[in-house]
Amino acid sequence: MAQKSMKPEDIKVILATDCGSTTTKATLIEKRDGEYRLIVRGEAPTTVEAPFEDVTNGVLNAVGEVEELAGRKLLDDNGRIISPANGNVGTDIYISTSSAGGGLQMMVAGVVRSMTAESAERAALGAGSIVMDVIASNDKRLPHQQIERIRRLRPDMILLSGGVDGGTTTHVVEIAELISAADPKPRLGSGYKLPVIFAGNKDAVGPVKETLAEKTDLTVVDNLRPVLERENLLPAREKIHDLFMEHVMAQAPGYKKLMSWCDAPIMPTPGAVGSIIKRVSEIEKIEVVGVDIGGATTDVFSVFQDVFNRTVSANLGMSYSISNVFAEAGLPNVMRWVPFHMDERDLRNRVKNKMIRPTTIPQMMEELIFEQAIAKEALRLAFVQHKSFATVLKGVQQQRTIADAFEQSTSGATLVNMMTLNMLIGSGGVLSHAPRRQQAALMLIDAFLPEGITRLAVDSIFMMPQLGVLAEVHPLAATEVFNKDCLIHLGTCIAPAGEMKSGKGSVMNYEIELPGGKVEKGSLEFGTMKLIPLGTDEKTNLPAMAKAVFEPARGFDLGAGKGAKVERTISGGVVGVILDGRGRPFVVPTDDKMRVAKLREWMLELDIYPKAALERG
Template structure:
């Protein structure tokens, strides 16, 4: 699925971009922090030269997104001694003395998610399709089915007849749905359903009337009425327009009835996100004026890069981005599969409360190697809601924040898997986001990824400490060579290591897999790894080795239970080494609190924490 907003035309891009690009400024305006990176030529290769990171400034007192961008650029100017701004304008093109840059590009994840309500004949199938349509966007959807459709589909059989809803029950449903619309304050509504449904065209008519009634009672919605996407029976589009004339603008899109229509629906909703959210961010017009290409959502940029990497390296790539208010998990397969999930409102800063609400206290506390009360966790959440820019400075706060990161990832992965008929095993896991990039030790990152994603078989873990991958997809649209070289030279240069994760009948305390390593210098090592444990075999970043795996009967390393596996090519080492995670899948932690805490500390120590 491709959920990209409409890009600028090729003619517009070619007019704005110089033929030779020596330097670029790339800004990522996040919900909590704004990061700006200077990319340029170093010995004939595009590299990350410097970066600045400051709190995002869309709220008071600045209320201007460009103020944060300028502050981050000021940090780069201090580091490089290079003048990049003149009179609050980006100095472009690059000057003979090295000042200025040729291009300025921006991506945005700041601003609230688009609130979408799905109306009409909303059956479970259409609800699932609607969820898939927004899965790669900064959007949240709620179903508000028409009262007649709800009544028709919830009839209770009584002998040969049925028990109909009373007029009072129907009236109550109308008031409840109008109340929901008023409470949700939607930016957009999508009307779905075909004429041959249980309630026929009445569902479509009632969807319009619900909107009219809700707007009549809600001054806020009257000032900013929701845009309406009509994805229902095509023969009734003009009737819908007539009903909503003077109330809301109606855009017709392909009727949503199967996965075939997901692409156009996603495009339409993505365009609404740009119009309703991104374009209304304070200072956006100035940011747009600086940019040689249209600013796009960070998730759209990330999805482009993930799909490129999957095709370029012919492997299954999973990218994760744990942000302050949004967590994204995207899988791109070598056969063209693409499963995006942007979990708006789930993050590790001001959105901690949403994670706690969905995951619950027990799921958070299970990752902590110490005892904590629910009140302590709620106080921690309240503090971060008031001060979203806080970074953990004490070990206890660090572990607690990382516990929330695990659950933010787990919740997002669970949501993604609900929309996918199959989830391929990942050959590469590429991770970014502040909580991962700023982790004090690489073992922290590896544990968070292994615990939350629970990969199987053989995969590589790579950390994007530069936090650039969410921008490189946007860079690739105007400077593809720059994007490829910066990605390889900087963004994916922190390889944590190759991971072997046996699964199936893994018994705690029993042999799970025997690992044979043949180093490039001819040295050979055999290691027996027991179920319930993690082992690290030395294999440095500049080393390679041939790997042979001998799983125990019933244990699978990717080729079937008990099947030996030998790598056809040498595997790469990493900053941690070769990681063998034999804790089993699904990962089950000890019930006893003392034992669980001891195991957590033991696993962390093995990974060098």
């Protein structure tokens, strides 16, 4: 890695790349008129696999496109990145993320599945890894089955945890023995030993070393669960990043060269996205959920009560895994979002044809509607998984007073609270490239069902990974570009939580004072949606703001309690303010006629699809 001691204020030009499994993206950021802005973006196919087998080819091609578009010379005659910048030539810093070659794939192990093994899983996911399997003493598999599984997996590295400091050592050593018996081989490169990180009971370090030091490349870090009540994930996460650079990246073709070009360590792409989500939460002091829906996987990131969590739903995606979404959600769940009837046999074949030819795009409106219905289910299922994982620590004894006796919360309750959630950010082709931004907004609302007042946004061109690394080097530049160029603010969803058994009546009264003085005032009926235009400020390109007063009906809650009035300044966006009166929990009408009629009503109100397309179906 090139060492550079440039002061952040001297950095005027930034070049960033993200080497994805199929595409390498390059972005150029410059400081102009006192602020950092995205200048251009280029892309080229990733060149990790044969016949090229050198990731830097793709990087140079993508940078070449940026050169052409920006009119800035970035590569010298030998194809090296010119640094530092001087006038219209070169860049001050160059940074990169990578998920090429399958990203970082790990196996984690711990003693109790819901305690140390889960903490280890959290550490691995937080570092941006795909967790291939979680081995635990109580995972209901017999030892020989566990050994067989470890042997077959071929991960990039293993994270082993177990036991609180000073506790019993037997179980964690037993897991170490299983790993040793399996003698697992690394996925890439046969010439080196598999890296294993031990982050468990400090008293077990000796026996674990005795068991694993010869067969594996063992590293010991602080226990990630030193006491039951506390996780200490940072040392394990940092070690994962180090080993990712030293072993995994170094084995991938061309990465040694790429690492020597970069001014900051290469981060796994999801790790970088997580870092920017955490940053947004810290700076704005808000609770955030971010989702990145790709072709094969869906990543969900969240920060609730200052706790960051990430989950990867490995087989929920819009192309390679589309058939799995269909299988997991089931036909009725997908079809409940489609405002017309389709033949099941034909639908099944269409889904499978998309799976085997994943690069195709919907040409007809009917196909777009169907794909967006599948996306809602993929997002919903990924979020269900996330909610069950993002919990308070399990296995912790809680002191209760008599006042808590009626509370149903238990150890391991989810941290995710849709009422306190402030911002929901979507990313990935189906959200970022939806032909109408309203479609992205409705996909997010239907899949996540936000409650209360929630801002909605999408990542315009999937810049979050690059900004995640940039945040490590130059936080100010990362924040400025994130707010002005990366995020497209869609608007705000106002959804009172509550049910109305009669199915009729007002769920809230609202009064919104729009910029320019116009006041939108009215009553929102149960089961309806309403769109109020509130765009962006022309000068700053940031969301326009409006003062609003909401008075939920009795039994409906907007964050201040049932029936309690809420006064708030709300922000707009390219879609506006969406009043969602469908109640929470939200249930799609079971009567088919009613369902189709309601879907059409909501879609017309929010201008989701052309009227003709909805009527034709």
